[in-house]
Amino acid sequence: MKKNKMALYMVIASLIFLFIAGVVYSQDDIQSLEHDIFMNRERPAAVFPHTLHADELQLDCLECHHIYKNGENIWDESELCDCTGCHSLEADGKKMSAMRAFHSNCKECHLEKNKGPYTCGGCHPKKK
Numbered sequence: 644m645k646k647n648k649m650a651l652y653m654v655i656a657s658l659i660f661l662f663i664a665g666v667v668y669s670q671d672d673i674q675s676l677e678h679d680i681f682m683n684r685e686r687p688a689a690v691f692p693h694t695l696h697a698d699e700l701q702l703d704c705l706e707c708h709h710i711y712k713n714g715e716n717i718w719d720e721s722e723l724c725d726c727t728g729c730h731s732l733e734a735d736g737k738k739m740s741a742m743r744a745f746h747s748n749c750k751e752c753h754l755e756k757n758k759g760p761y762t763c764g765g766c767h768p769k770k771k
């Protein structure tokens with residue numbers, strides 16, 4: 644009887660673990676970026692491991708995500724994450740075009756830290 648109860652607890656514990664792990668991973672499972680606004684793509688979609696950047700490298704979310712209010716970045720997790728929600732195909736006032744927004748954000752940091760790809764093929768690898 645006791646053994647059965649123990650087994651039951653183990654099953655429940657592992658189900659809870661799987662549930663939590665699932666929630667954590669599903670938020671961050673982006674591996675590449677593909678956007679509808681680029682209708683006639685010139686390059687394969689850029690590789691972008693979100694988990695590596697946000698969790699393993701522990702980069703500040705605000706390095707990439709932003710909502711500016713009076714010159715201050717007030718972004719938090721409840722806000723828009725989609726870059727193309729604000730950056731369109733063409734630049735619009737202070738908002739640079741989507742392609743420039745991505746390129747500045749990604750390349751500047753890789754160059755500054757001298758880590759991560761900064762050649763075209765490094766981010767847009769040919770599909771095998």
Ligand code: HEC
Pocket residue numbers: 669670671672673676677691693696697698702703704705706707708720724725726727728
């Ligand atoms: C190195 C840049 C970078 C960092 C650091 C970063 N993100 Fe992101 N995040 C992105 C990009 C790029 C996307 C995809 C945006 C798009 O598709 O337009 C994204 C998407 C997301 C999404 C949407 C996920 C989905 O499945 O649709 C969430 C939520 C998110 N980020 C939260 C965070 C949080 C929280 C942090 C900090 C712990 C963080 N990000 C750090 C660049 C970054």
Ligand code: HEC
Pocket residue numbers: 707708709710711723724725726727728729730737738739743744745747748
């Ligand atoms: C809510 C709208 C909004 C979203 C979402 C957004 N941006 Fe921006 N972004 C702006 C605006 C507005 C500016 C211009 C800020 C200024 O110059 O005052 C800007 C500026 C930038 C710049 C110039 C440097 C800087 O940080 O000011 C880069 C690079 C950039 N965005 C990349 C991104 C990336 C990458 C994402 C997605 C992870 C993103 N943006 C999401 C509105 C947005």
Ligand code: HEC
Pocket residue numbers: 689690691692695696700702706707745748749750752753756758759760765766
């Ligand atoms: C604030 C800094 C920062 C920004 C912004 C950033 N990265 Fe990175 N990225 C890094 C660093 C640091 C590494 C190196 C990780 C390592 O080698 O340990 C890296 C590595 C990578 C790698 C190689 C991953 C691997 O498995 O070796 C890819 C691909 C990449 N980044 C794509 C992107 C793209 C696409 C963007 C823009 C959406 C971006 N990064 C924005 C810091 C950044």
Ligand code: HEC
Pocket residue numbers: 676677678681683684685686687688689691742745746749750753760761762763764765766767
């Ligand atoms: C550090 C990563 C990185 C590097 C290096 C990089 N790109 Fe990109 N590029 C991106 C990201 C992120 C996007 C937006 C997501 C997407 O659509 O792939 C993008 C989008 C594009 C687009 C718009 C989509 C399309 O296919 O029409 C073009 C064109 C492009 N890049 C060309 C280039 C060229 C040419 C080079 C080399 C001179 C280059 N990129 C280097 C990350 C990078």
